[in-house]
Amino acid sequence: MRLKDKIALVTGAASGFGEGIAKRFAQEGAKILVADIQDEAGRRVASEIGEAATFVHCDVTREADWKAAVQEAIDQFGHLDIVVNNAGYSHYNQPLLDVDEAEFDRVYAVNVKSLYLSAQVVVPVFRAQEGGCFLNIASTAGVRPRPGLSWYNSSKFAAIGITKSMAVELAPEKIRVCALNPVAGETPLLERFMGEDTPEKRAAFKGTIPLGRLSTPTDIANAALFLCSDEAEFLTGVCLEVDGGRCI
Numbered sequence: 001m002r003l004k005d006k007i008a009l010v011t012g013a014a015s016g017f018g019e020g021i022a023k024r025f026a027q028e029g030a031k032i033l034v035a036d037i038q039d040e041a042g043r044r045v046a047s048e049i050g051e052a053a054t055f056v057h058c059d060v061t062r063e064a065d066w067k068a069a070v071q072e073a074i075d076q077f078g079h080l081d082i083v084v085n086n087a088g089y090s091h092y093n094q095p096l097l098d099v100d101e102a103e104f105d106r107v108y109a110v111n112v113k114s115l116y117l118s119a120q121v122v123v124p125v126f127r128a129q130e131g132g133c134f135l136n137i138a139s140t141a142g143v144r145p146r147p148g149l150s151w152y153n154s155s156k157f158a159a160i161g162i163t164k165s166m167a168v169e170l171a172p173e174k175i176r177v178c179a180l181n182p183v184a185g186e187t188p189l190l191e192r193f194m195g196e197d198t199p200e201k202r203a204a205f206k207g208t209i210p211l212g213r214l215s216t217p218t219d220i221a222n223a224a225l226f227l228c229s230d231e232a233e234f235l236t237g238v239c240l241e242v243d244g245g246r247c248i
């Protein structure tokens, strides 16, 4: 019960890594706000967790949705301890000039502007409570970029920069800000990273990971659990690779 009595809001929790994080946190005693734009899938995740979870429709690119989600956490559970900024989006793997402006804007809205909005809405709540924890799901793409993903890669460089900047500014107020950098994992986003889902493309991706496999939601959830628990109370600004050695 490493998160006993903690209240955690997890964005993008209807699928993939976010679903894994929400379920793992609940196993360790946390109460969970499952936040996503996919209502049906989000409700499924919340009901699979049970009483400890509530689904909230939240588009992370909209400030009003952030305010409503945080209010829901406070109304339902009384306070908010952890925000996992996991929701993410990518253009397909393609030459950088082929990504149109609307797609670029969406990548940056979901992966970067969401972090600004989470700060705007959540920092005042954490301040009033004299502490709190943000965990941003960035990527190895923001450390060791792959070709064909330029705008996605750069959005994750931004996420890492925001993590470290917020960490150093908010540390005096006991607000910790960390990130995880997962390597390619088995989620619906994988097809976009590869361009197309073929056995050859999968083999090529695996070939770049020394431990010889893709990441799983469980790998990411276990690292998230540690960074959001009190065991990590002296860690902030840490951007931890969960990557089977990809970034060595």
Ligand SMILES: NC(=O)c1ccc[n+]([C@@H]2O[C@H](COP(=O)([O-])OP(=O)(O)OC[C@H]3O[C@@H](n4cnc5c(N)ncnc54)[C@H](O)[C@@H]3O)[C@@H](O)[C@H]2O)c1
Binding pocket: 011, 012, 013, 014, 015, 016, 017, 018, 035, 036, 037, 038, 058, 059, 060, 061, 085, 086, 087, 088, 089, 110, 137, 138, 139, 140, 181, 182, 183, 184, 185, 186, 187, 188, 189, 190, 193
């Ligand atoms: N899968 C990988 O290979 C990989 C590797 C490194 C980092 N990541 C990052 O992990 C995070 C989770 O992605 P995933 O791989 O689990 O993919 P996923 O597609 O399974 O999950 C992403 C979730 O985010 C939600 N989402 C998208 N836009 C949203 C918005 N505007 N508001 C709220 N929710 C929104 C989607 O509905 C979905 O449920 C992302 O930030 C992604 O960039 C993924």
